[in-house]
Amino acid sequence: MPQLTAQLKEKLAQCLCPPGNGVFTVNTAKERKEQLHQTIFGQTTNVDDLWKTSLNKLPDASRAVILGIASDCGGGILRGANWGPLFIRTTLLEQHPNLNVFDLGDIRVIPHLLSDKYLNEATLANCRKALYQDDKSNYCVSPLSITEDVLHDFYAQFPDKGIFGLGGDHSVSYPLTKAYLQAKKNQGKRTAIIHFDAHTDLLVERLGIDLCFGSWCTHILDDLPAPEHLIQIGIRSTGKSKQHWESTFGVKQHWAKEIKELGVEKVIGNILAQLAQQNVDELYVSFDIDAIDESFASATGTPEPDGLMPEEAMQILHAIAAKYPITGADMMEIAPFTDSSGLGLESREKTLKVAGDISAFLLEEIAK
Numbered sequence: 453m454p455q456l457t458a459q460l461k462e463k464l465a466q467c468l469c470p471p472g473n474g475v476f477t478v479n480t481a482k483e484r485k486e487q488l489h490q491t492i493f494g495q496t497t498n499v500d501d502l503w504k505t506s507l508n509k510l511p512d513a514s515r516a517v518i519l520g521i522a523s524d525c526g527g528g529i530l531r532g533a534n535w536g537p538l539f540i541r542t543t544l545l546e547q548h549p550n551l552n553v554f555d556l557g558d559i560r561v562i563p564h565l566l567s568d569k570y571l572n573e574a575t576l577a578n579c580r581k582a583l584y585q586d587d588k589s590n591y592c593v594s595p596l597s598i599t600e601d602v603l604h605d606f607y608a609q610f611p612d613k614g615i616f617g618l619g620g621d622h623s624v625s626y627p628l629t630k631a632y633l634q635a636k637k638n639q640g641k642r643t644a645i646i647h648f649d650a651h652t653d654l655l656v657e658r659l660g661i662d663l664c665f666g667s668w669c670t671h672i673l674d675d676l677p678a679p680e681h682l683i684q685i686g687i688r689s690t691g692k693s694k695q696h697w698e699s700t701f702g703v704k705q706h707w708a709k710e711i712k713e714l715g716v717e718k719v720i721g722n723i724l725a726q727l728a729q730q731n732v733d734e735l736y737v738s739f740d741i742d743a744i745d746e747s748f749a750s751a752t753g754t755p756e757p758d759g760l761m762p763e764e765a766m767q768i769l770h771a772i773a774a775k776y777p778i779t780g781a782d783m784m785e786i787a788p789f790t791d792s793s794g795l796g797l798e799s800r801e802k803t804l805k806v807a808g809d810i811s812a813f814l815l816e817e818i819a820k
Contacts (some may be wrong), residue, residue, distance in 0.1 A: 454609050456510050463605060466584055467560055467591055467598050470503035472524030472538045474558025484538060491545050492555065513554035515613050516819035519603075519628075520558035523595035523786075525566045526623025526664045530753040530785030534563065537618035539788040539800075543808035544815075551812060552819045553616070559602070565594040566623065567663050592664060595620075596663060600627035607635035614818035616811070617782035621753070625738045625782055626668035632736050632780045633675040641733045644681040645672070646723075646772060648743035648765060650689045650756040652697050652705070665785075673701065680704050681730060683723060684814055685768065686743035689756045691812075708743075708759055716764050720771045727776060735772060735781040736812055739765075741807050751803035752785045762806045766813065773817050781814040783807055 456737045462611040473490040475481075486496040510517075520537030521558075527533060537558060544551060563580055565571070571579070571594065578592035580586060592598045603615060617628040629645060647653070647669065655667040663671060673679045679702030687694070698705055704726060704803045711719050741749045745759035772778075786807050791799045 453753055454511055454611075456508065457609060460605050460609055461507055463591070464502050464507055464556070467602055468557040469560050469770070470499050471518070471520060471541060471555045471557050473497060473499075474520050474537055474561050474652070475534050476561060476563055481535065481538060484542060484817060486640055488538065488542055504602040507556075510554060511610070514552045514819050516551075516553045516616060516815045517613050518555045518616050518618060518815070519555055521595055521599055521620040521624040521628075522558055523561045523563070523566075523619070524621045524753075525563060526661075526668075527621035527753055528658065528665065530787065530790050532790040533619060533785050534561070535788045536620055536779070536784070536786035540783060540786055540807055540811060541806045544812060546807070547808050548812040553815050559595050559598050561595045562593060566596055566661070568592050568594045568597040568753055570594075570661075577634045585767045596623060597629045599624065600631050602692055603627065603631035604634070607631060611635065611639055614781070615778040615816050616818055617778070617784075618811075619782060619784040619786075620641060622649070622665040622738075622784045623663055623668050624787055625784060626663055626671060628780070628782050629668075629672050629736060629738065630675055633672060636734060637675070637778075642677050642681075642731055643734050643736060644683060645676065646654050646729060646735055647682060647684045647740075647819075648686050648738070648760070649684060649740040650686060650708070650742040650754070650759055652684060652687055652690050653740075654697055654703070667783045669703075670701065673703075676732070678702070680726075681732070682698070683726065685719075685723075686760045686765075688758055689754070695753070711760065711764060712758075716767050720768055723768070723772065727772070732776060734779045735776045737769070737778055738784065739781050739801065739810060739814070740784045741786055744806055748806050749803045751790055751800045752787050753790060754785075762809070765810065766801060769813060771784070773813075777820065778814060778817040781818060783811045783814075
């Protein structure tokens with residue numbers, strides 16, 4: 453059985469923090485954090501040491517591993533998705549208490565940063581000093597860079613485990629999927645990304661930034677066996693046609709209106725036929741909550757009407773999971789303090805329930 457090497461444990465202990473602590477704040481949602489720590493560790497003090505000790509259980513733990521990335525610096529409409537990991541964890545523990553998962557913790561997030569490639573040497577040194585008390589440290593400092601670096605080492609030592617990423621804005625899926633795809637390629641596995649979203653996320657850049665919530669898909673295409681191994685479901689909010697996106701990037705799309713017009717069973721058949729033609733071995737599911745209609749998912753930065761019903765999304769997931777192993781996944785863009793419906797707490801709880809149910813299903817599949 454693969455072991456947790458001292459080198460990887462040190463990297464995890466330095467670059468991650470206990471579950472729920474990824475948001476760098478003092479008082480906001482303090483009670484919810486303490487509730488989470490009480491549930492996971494049985495106490496609210498000395499949590500950092502308890503979490504580091506728990507890392508020793510990783511080799512023998514579930515195949516399904518939760519990793520929180522509480523970053524919304526790659527967003528740009530309404531912020532607040534950095535609170536997603538904390539709130540979704542609470543929802544999972546309350547509504548799905550029997551899940552067989554291992555919680556690795558949260559990426560340490562400096563909330564002003566996105567990727568190390570955007571930083572000069574002086575900023576890198578300052579941030580390394582702040583995070584690691586060593587301005588000459590070799591560790592990354594930005595959430596996207598830390599995530600990719602940690603997961604390359606994680607998959608190298610635990611090739612049979614799967615990461616379930618809790619975001620965060622959708623830029624976070626860039627390092628999650630990139631590390632996953634490269635690891636699976638090294639294992640000789642043919643993979644596909646099943647991407648649920650109201651938006652294509654296929655910009656080349658947004659306001660000069662190439663890695664953000666609207667462009668992450670574009671920059672993982674070269675890591676797929678072929679561009680058409682990115683299958684997008686629920687698209688409806690875009691200024692260009694389906695033909696434009698498919699012909700320009702080579703991806704495959706199933707728009708929300710097709711599901712309404714053709715019926716979910718027909719669309720499922722089309723997706724399964726495509727996967728069979730591609731000889732896919734394993735799947736990664738990236739789920740932006742705004743794929744779901746705003747009547748069920750309004751606590752997000754860009755809620756959209758005319759989307760999937762929760763039961764339609766679950767029907768698609770059940771169908772593909774019955775044919776192909778899901779070995780990695782993520783849930784993105786839950787912004788618990790954001791509300792476009794005017795219903796306040798009711799809106800948040802409805803969004804969290806949908807996200808929790810979908811997340812629980814994906815975690816159960818990864819655990820297999």
